[in-house]
Amino acid sequence: MARWKELPAALDGREQRLVAELRRLKDHSGLSLAALAAKTGYSRSSWERYLNGKQPVPREAVEELAAVCGVEPTRLVVLHDVAVRARRDAPGRTATAVLDGGQPQEDRDGVAEEPAPTVRTVSLRGFVAGVVAAVALSFTAGLLTGGVWADDGKAAADTGKSGYRRGVAYTCDIGRQDGDLRAGHSTNREILLDINSTGFDVVEVQCLLREHGFDPGTTDGLYGQTTKDAATRFQAARGLVADGIVGPKSWGELRK
Secondary structure, X not given: OOOOOOOOOXXXXXXXXXXXXXXXXXXXXXXXXXXXXXHOOOOHHHHHHHHOOOOOOOHHHHXXXXXXXXXXXXXXXXXXXXXXXXXXXXXXXXXXXXXXXXXXXXXXXXXXXXXXXXXXXXXXXXXXXXXXXXXXXXXXXXXXXXXXXXXXOOEOOOOOOOOXXXXXXXXXXOEEEOOEEEOOOOOOOOOOEOOOOEOHHHHHHHHHHHHOOOOOOOOOOEOOHHHHHHHHHHHHHOOOOOOOOEXXXXXXXXXX
């Protein structure tokens, strides 16, 4: 895969961190910019600008990238909101909100191009309130998605449609099916998993890591630091990028 261009030196460090995370997510998905454009509401040229620091990334684009790559968006959304505040606080700049023009439009040659953003000056108080509300909403959404609270406000187990429950150590039923090594919890080979991922896909990875001799510590479906460390060691042993993020290539090796 081609190396990314160096980000502009003038780009704030918090903005650079957001873009770096989005680049890493895109790389692990294996999607080209054209494929990413086909799966989201943003054109190839828009993604090229966003991922090279030429234009601020809209919040909706961050959420769509997370959805396409199969990861929980809360952490990325918070990074986005921090980057927004960094732009707002930059010396010599007024507080502005950049409103994305929505779905891309096609020009006369049939090439998808995103309409120019509309810039609206807002009051500093209103802008800060909006950012705080967005961060609070993202955090709350993460808690609700993780099943942390029940309807009565008490702590509850994470019980989704799949039947996954937090805090349960699952058994590993190791065997082969259609040539793939499986542990009986998931047949996935594509989804990206990293710190704070949860569910049966994580249980499957933990079981397969253990089967290959890289102990994740537990098989509870919570992708914590111990699981990440085991995945990192496994990747290094298989000649993969050793960053502890399980993507298609790591799945492929785990299934062998």
